Amino acid sequence: MLTLAEKGVAYESRYLDLLQFDQHKPAYLAVNPDGTIPAMVHGSQVFTESTPMMEYIDDAFPGPPLKPQDPAARWRMRWWMRFFDSYFAPSLSMIGWSIFIGPAARQRPPEELHAAIDRIPLESRRIAWRKALFNEFSADELAESKRRVAFATLALEKHLSRSAWVAGDSYSLGDINGFNLGYALPLSQPDQCNDVKTPHIMEWLRRIYERPAARETWAKGRTQMAARIKILERHPGA
Amino acid sequence: MLELYTSEPNTFFLKPLIALAEKKAPFTAHYFDAANFAQFAPDFPTNLEAQLQLEREGPLLVHDGGLICSTSFMLEYISESLPGPSLMPADPCDAYRVRAWAQYLGASLGSVVPVLGCAKYLRPQLAALDPALVDRSIAAIEPVERRAGWLALRDGTYSADYLEAVNERLAAPVARIEKALREGPYLAGPDFSAADIDAYPMLRVLPDLAPVAVNTQATPCIADYLDRIGARDSVRAALGTAKTAHPERQFVPGLEASRWG
Numbered sequence: 393m394l395t396l397a398e399k400g401v402a403y404e405s406r407y408l409d410l411l412q413f414d415q416h417k418p419a420y421l422a423v424n425p426d427g428t429i430p431a432m433v434h435g436s437q438v439f440t441e442s443t444p445m446m447e448y449i450d451d452a453f454p455g456p457p458l459k460p461q462d463p464a465a466r467w468r469m470r471w472w473m474r475f476f477d478s479y480f481a482p483s484l485s486m487i488g489w490s491i492f493i494g495p496a497a498r499q500r501p502p503e504e505l506h507a508a509i510d511r512i513p514l515e516s517r518r519i520a521w522r523k524a525l526f527n528e529f530s531a532d533e534l535a536e537s538k539r540r541v542a543f544a545t546l547a548l549e550k551h552l553s554r555s556a557w558v559a560g561d562s563y564s565l566g567d568i569n570g571f572n573l574g575y576a577l578p579l580s581q582p583d584q585c586n587d588v589k590t591p592h593i594m595e596w597l598r599r600i601y602e603r604p605a606a607r608e609t610w611a612k613g614r615t616q617m618a619a620r621i622k623i624l625e626r627h628p629g630a
Numbered sequence: 631m632l633e634l635y636t637s638e639p640n641t642f643f644l645k646p647l648i649a650l651a652e653k654k655a656p657f658t659a660h661y662f663d664a665a666n667f668a669q670f671a672p673d674f675p676t677n678l679e680a681q682l683q684l685e686r687e688g689p690l691l692v693h694d695g696g697l698i699c700s701t702s703f704m705l706e707y708i709s710e711s712l713p714g715p716s717l718m719p720a721d722p723c724d725a726y727r728v729r730a731w732a733q734y735l736g737a738s739l740g741s742v743v744p745v746l747g748c749a750k751y752l753r754p755q756l757a758a759l760d761p762a763l764v765d766r767s768i769a770a771i772e773p774v775e776r777r778a779g780w781l782a783l784r785d786g787t788y789s790a791d792y793l794e795a796v797n798e799r800l801a802a803p804v805a806r807i808e809k810a811l812r813e814g815p816y817l818a819g820p821d822f823s824a825a826d827i828d829a830y831p832m833l834r835v836l837p838d839l840a841p842v843a844v845n846t847q848a849t850p851c852i853a854d855y856l857d858r859i860g861a862r863d864s865v866r867a868a869l870g871t872a873k874t875a876h877p878e879r880q881f882v883p884g885l886e887a888s889r890w891g
Contacts (some may be wrong), residue, residue: 437723439726439730440730441726441729441730441733441734443729443733444726444729444730444732444733445726447725447726447729448722448723448725448726451722451725451726452722452723463707463710463711464693464696464698464707464711466706466707466710467698467703467704467706467707468679470703470706471679471683471699471700471703474684474700474703474733474736475682475684477733478684478736478737479682479684482888482889482890483889486889486890514802515802516802516888516890516891519890519891520888520890520891523890523891533889536889537889543773547678547682550678551678
């Protein structure tokens with residue numbers, strides 16, 4: 393969404409309530425049979441991998457380029473996006489599920505949740521949802537996730553102390569991807585991510601939140617998660 | 631100046647060798663014995679990204695002083711930065727497919743093939759070395775995720791049940807690739823592309839490592855694909871850099887499996 397907003401591309405948004413399992417209902421499975429989110433439809437093509445989707449939006453639409461010109465900077469952008477997607481995000485979401493989302497979801501009858509899990513098309517996703525909904529994370533797994541979040545936060549701080557933006561000296565898809573993951577860090581991980589310990593991350597998050605596209609996109613959020621972004625206001629309440 | 635730090639032309643190491651041959655790019659090769667811890671020598675080139683890279687072990691490209699790791703992105707870098715034919719499709723939809731395959735196959739085949747290969751070949755190789763030396767070499771590996779790939783070879787992780795579960799994780803990606811190749815000769819669009827350079831090195835070892843899942847009867851399109859891609863000049867040249875009789879038997883730990891199950 394943020395990529396589309398940065399490019400100024402008009403699109404029709406179809407909101408899915410993930411905890412109502414809209415993404416595993418027939419209407420959505422007709423678009424993406426795997427039932428994973430997000431999915432984007434452009435003409436007759438369906439796009440289901442979110443980070444490659446961001447590059448597609450940049451390649452296929454007019455608007456300001458969101459990839460650097462220099463191949464080495466592009467490589468760095470892609471490398472960090474994968475690090476965010478495959479190392480940072482899974483650990484962060486495990487913590488988020490165990491603390492915030494799982495307890496809320498378990499207000500509903502277990503048989504309803506089991507039935508919802510049974511409708512998920514991919515076995516790997518069924519396993520992940522079962523773990524998430526019934527808090528089947530072991531203490532070791534959660535401790536490891538916390539360790540990884542702290543480790544990845546420090547690695548990102550180190551990286552952003554070398555350059556202003558993820559890819560180097562220009563704003564890119566790498567920052568969009570990283571912001572999507574990192575905007576809530578100061579609130580959810582206050583001991584790991586704050587002005588003293590990670591000043592470069594904090595400054596980077598605030599710079600991105602100052603962009604009109606970020607404000608416009610987060611204004612569309614319908615949950616408490618989206619409201620957490622307010623911590624990045626430079627003058628809270630002003 | 632273009633330098634490639636590489637090992638036997640197999641799995642991750644085979645990819646940039648094919649891409650550079652497609653480009654007909656001259657480069658200096660620095661060969662290292664990846665199965666014998668040569669990449670952990672103090673003078674081996676590294677940087678933040680190389681230390682943290684999710685493929686754990688793999689080739690490094692050094693171009694005008696800049697260090698490039700992680701093979702899928704290395705292929706795009708080679709395509710974008712060197713003269714010669716583009717390895718990325720011009721059509722944005724097909725380019726998306728290259729990147730979507732890379733992401734999907736990285737998480738699936740990338741975490742399965744190295745385990746099967748290490749179980750069959752690297753584990754007995756390590757067992758033949760001085761155990762104290764091997765333990766010392768592994769204990770020194772940073773970060774812990776990279777060390778874990780090697781420790782798993784020594785600490786009993788590779789039980790028969792574990793390897794059976796890993797084998798089962800082959801079914802979905804193999805079926806997806808077989809289906810794609812039934813619909814067209816290459817993985818992303820009408821022409822050979824970086825998607826094929828990404829997938830072929832992981833697929834070509836499967837008839838040996840998982841003969842029940844990948845063979846001429848079960849997966850005829852993959853079998854035909856392996857013959858066709860294997861006949862390309864670039865692939866033959868890349869395989870020709872081998873220093874042992876069986877490069878297809880050299881494995882090192884690859885990506886870790888998803889921690890979400």
